[in-house]
Amino acid sequence: MSPSPRVLIIGAGQSGLYLGHQLLKQGIEVGLITSQTSPEIRNGRASITQVAWPSTRALEDQAGLDLWRAAAPRFEQVEMSLRPPEGERVQFSGRFDADPVAKRIGGHAVSVDRRVKMADWLEFFEDQGGKVYIHGVTTSDLEYHVRMYDLVIVAVGAGELGALFDFDASRTSGGHDRIVAQAILDGVVWDGDHQLDVYSTLGGEVFFTPIYTSEGEATSVTMLANPGAALDTSDAPPRDTEALLGQMQTLLRENIPDVYDRIRGLGVGDLVGGANSMVRTRFSPGVRKPVAHINDTPALGMADVVITSDPVAGQGWANSTFCAQIYSDAIMERIHKGGAFDAEWMTATFERFYQERGRHAAVFSDMVQNFWLGQMPTHFGELVMAVLQYPEVANRWIGGFDRPDDYEKWMFDETAARAYLAEVATH
Known part of the structure; x- marks a missing residue:
């Protein structure tokens, strides 16, 4: 291995871009592969809203990545x-x-629309000298990349690449399968200062989050439910924006009327960014083993690839950021002390993240679930x-x-x- 290793990151999400920026600052040659350009990310479909809690936001700030300091709505209270x-x-x-x-x-949290955040970070990564390659990656592509780079990190948890990492049945990331529906809206009713509002019922949970979007401040209304529970939106066609928003409102009116009152009368015309700001997805929490072997050469999984948490605990960006920071520290330590980026090192690096952060987030998710199960x-x-x-x-x-x-x-x-x-x- 050369004194200055070449690192390839596959995936331009929170963890991949955070790690890429941190390594660039240390003088490491970093390449990043993503299937979308920054304009495609910026104009694409929304993802489930995440929050940068105070310690996560502090890491972003320390890394020079708090690019919306003056624009994003802060909140100190839940x-x-x-x-x-x-x-x-x-x-x-x-x-x-x-x-x-x-x-x-700085005891406050912020939420920035992922489309804005990842597009800005990707452009900033290129500005700082990072190499970005726009194309999809298959398993056969990895066979080439692991030969060309000293370290390959996979930060894409879905699809063919995510499937390379075996599930670890001995561990949990907390919670159970969740159906999530979300609308980013203008015109939501607030009582007093904006904060994160969480409503938790036997039928599911609802989050009202102040969020910064490409059009300014808005409110993300996120509804979570176990499959078959009262707030499960599975009956609405996922690409029918009007039907999905209508079902969210109907379920809130029937189950939590005072919460429904906050979005009463809002329609598709109030979606910030149009139909792309309406989304429904399913989460299946779980933990995967951190190492995949490509022709006997190891690749390291990161963040969502190796731990998918129940969104009820709001630990998505926290897990991604802390995982990336721990990986960055471990990479630099390995460089300074010498040694290969082998499977043993990869396993130990992930273990540090899981013990320091991942397992605690899992307990948090289980706590919410067990509350409603009476356990x-x-x-x-x-x-x-x-x-x-x-x-x-x-x-x-x-x-x-x-x-x-x-x-x-x-x-x-x-x-x-x-x-x-x-x-x-x-x-």
């Missing part, structure tokens, strides 16, 4: 509304900037009561969106949870 089938709703809010760590790095631990009711009584507990609960590893330190273990609540009560 409002949670839990709607059990019987009994009173549980409603509380928490702030990111209440956490000292988040406050130090939460016996002390969970005490936590809910404490959230309503103590702002400190509510802030820590919400802070877990940003740092899901914190949940196991206080929420899941009965002894630890009660000790924490007793400490809070003495303040």
Whole structure:
């Protein structure tokens, strides 16, 4: 291996472009393959909305990739509304900037339309000297690329390339299959300052997210449901924009009327960016093994390729960014210490990401699912009561969106949870 290795990244999503930029800054020769040009990305169909939580946004800022600092709507708060089938709703809010760590790095989150973000990052990557190749990649293409580059990283989780990486049945990324429908709209009703609003019911979840688009600020309305649940939109034709938006509104009117009121009267003419801003998809959470062998040469999978999380936990961009940062650090360490980018190194690099971030995000997803299955631990009711009584507990609960590893330190273990609540009560 040469002192300055050649790295090829396949995929121009959050993880691929973040890693590409980080390696370029270190003087590494980086090539990136994507099937779309930046105008095609910018004018294409929307993806499911993701959020850059404070620590994710801080990594982007540190990498010089916070390109919408003045434009993207910030939010410091999440409002949670839990709607059990019987009994009173549980409603509380928490702030990111209440956490000292988040406050130090700027305690706010942002959401930027993926089409804007990836198109801008791709163009910036080329401006910084990265090489971009526009074409699709098949398995047979990889046989050529693994011979030409010192390291090939696959950051495309769908299709033929994603299938090269075997599922790891011994691990979970949390949650279950989800049907997701989403509309990016202008004219959504807000009460006071914009924040992330989360409505959680037995039938599914609904997120209202302030989002920056090519046309300015808008609201992403995202509806998640288990297949067959009350908020499942599978009956509407996926490419019939009017029918899909209509079904979203009908299901909200029937199941969460006050949430429906926020988008009552909005139609396809209120979609920001037209029909391409309406999307429905299905997520199947799972973990894959991080190494695929192409003619006995290993390739490394990254982010969505190796871990697909339930979108209910909102960890998509966090997982992608932290995975890319860990991979970047591991690549530079390997270069400085010497040694090949072999399968053993690849497995260890992924393991570090999974232990530091991936497994915690999985626990977060399972927590939401288990809540509605009635499988939460016996002390969970005490936590809910404490959230309503103590702002400190509510802030820590919400802070877990940003740092899901914190949940196991206080929420899941009965002894630890009660000790924490007793400490809070003495303040």
